[in-house]
Amino acid sequence: MPTIKTPILPTHPQHVKVRAPHELDKKAICIFAATSYFLGTDTYWKDEKVLPSGTINTIDHEGYWVDSKPWFEWYYKPRDISFDQAVSEFTELFHAICKEQAGNRNVLLPLSGGLDSRTQAVAYSKLNNPVTSYSYSFHNGYKEGAIARQIANELGYEYRDMTIKPGYLWNKVDELAKLLNYGTEFTHPRQMAVIDEFRKMEGVFTLGHWGDVLFNSVAPNDLAEEDAEEWILKKIIVKGGQELAEALWKEWELEGEFMEYLRQRTKEIWSGLKIDDVGAKARAYYSSTRAVRWTNLGFAIFKATNPIEAPYYDDRMAEFICGVPEEYLADRKIQIAYLKNQSPDVAKITWQAQRPYNLYDYHKNESPHNLPYRIMDKAKRVINAKLGKPYIQRNWELQFLGMENDEKLQERIFGENLHPFLPKELITRFYNKFKTDDMVKYSHPLSMLLTLAVWYDNEVRG
Structure with a gap:
């Protein structure tokens, strides 16, 4: 029987049929309403599932999913290495991944005022790829493009500035819904506003998604294992989401209580992660849920116009993360050191999350300095x-x-x-x-x- 091997962080969900009644999975939809993404292998239907990440899956001759075995499970085994060695290894790995993914193609690079795309921008300057960069800002919002333009100018890249205008959703909502496969709400993927501009570009989109989770602390330093499950619930439920989910649960006359069901589902995932360090376990939780059922859905908008690559989604990056001491991953230390080493001038450009400070003086972003x-x-x-x-x-x-x-x-x-x-x-x-x-x-x-x-x-x- 045929098998399908899924990546550790798939860039798109793979839907399969299972032998079950063709009925709405209303409990799954309630979780979707509360969190804005489906959990585990859930979809709208009981007879349709999404293949779990990091697994080898058996499909029978009638096309039904019948078995799944993990080939990768998140772990935390920090190696005895210095911080400088960790930065050096990241540099070598990141450059290798970027080069393999982009080849000699023109790189289409979304640039923001943050660190993930900035790290990519510097990497491609070392690899001599031609780069077309761009950024978008909200109409009457913070001009994120001002920072992106500085980065592009410093590295000698072509740069395009785009504005996300009011009301763009309504003449694109059906196209957007199908691209996202209805797997998340429609108001977040602002790139849909400029999809027609994407169609005029030629090259390969290289997307910096998930770097901010892999290379940062996910949970508070003092979070205890016994408090982690409740902390997860507070983090994944969007404001107003529980109220909507409970209203739907009641309207559909589902058995039990919504929060008890959500608590049970999250506990199954959390307890299935065999990691002692709570911080590393929280990162693994997010990476095995949100990254593969929410973050990667937006890739489809880019893919509708040009090929896509995502360096932080490469299997080797996940393997690397599992062996790096948590203290090195915290507070974006590795990315900051990489940028200072590889391009001090780019590191001196404002870091949006710490504006008006940059990677050298962001520690001053506290009263009274700011x-x-x-x-x-x-x-x-x-x-x-x-x-x-x-x-x-x-x-x-x-x-x-x-x-x-x-x-x-x-x-x-x-x-x-x-x-x-x-x-x-x-x-x-x-x-x-x-x-x-x-x-x-x-x-x-x-x-x-x-x-x-x-x-x-x-x-x-x-």
Whole structure:
């Protein structure tokens, strides 16, 4: 019988059929509503699953998934190496992966003000690849492109600046839904706003996703094993998500309690990780769940226009991480040292997460050193708001705010009778809470209801 081997961090989910009733997996959908991604091998349907990462899977002659065995399991066995040796090994490995993935092709590089894409940018400058870089910023938001442009100019790369404009979602929502396979909410993948620009490019997208998890602390240093499961629950449930999930659970008359079911599912995954160090275990948890059921879904938008590669998703990177002492991975130490070693001038450019500081002085980003910047930044926002240019920080603000957006949203969630899947009363309740109660809290439930409505309309009702 044929087998399918999945990577440690797959760049796309592989859906397979199993022998089960063709029924909605409503419990799985409730977890999806709470967290914005499916857990484990779950999908919308009981007879459809996603192959687990790092496994060898047997498919029978009728095309059904019948068996799965791990070829890789996350572990933590820190080697007795110095920090400088860890940085040296990362440098050699990262350059090798980048070169193998890109070959001699033109690199299409999304540049941000952070460290992951900056690390890639420096790597390709050492490998002499031609690079077309770009960045995008929210309309009336922080101009992230200003930092990206500095990096590109320093390295001699072509640079393109793009703006994520209000309301882009509505004429692209069906295309986006299919690209994401309805596996996450639609308001986060802002790259969909510039997909037509991507189609004009030629080369290979090299994406820096997941570097910020692999090369940073995931859990607090003092997190104890006995507290870890509750900490995980707090981290994965999006604001407003539990309320929506519990409402759906009650509406669908599911047995038991939602939180008990979610707690059981997360406990199974957590306890299945045979790692003693809580920090390394938390990274492994996220990497075996969120990375493979949420983060990688956005790759499909890039892949619809050009080939893609993802250096941090390479199997060798995961193996490397499992052998590096946790203290070296914390606080982005390895990436920061790499950038200082390989390109001091790029390291001197503002680090967005620590603005206005860079990789040499970000330790000063605390009071009283950062007070002048914080005061000036707030003053600019207040002035712009008075001028009718409210500061945009979140993608949903471009999709849900304003009369035109509201009309399009209502067409999607109220335009068709979604009962009994999504009763109108339930949709109305969360829509009104978004409009009158707390927009930040209820933006996620509203976005999830939009996702579920589009999926049901397109895939069930057809």
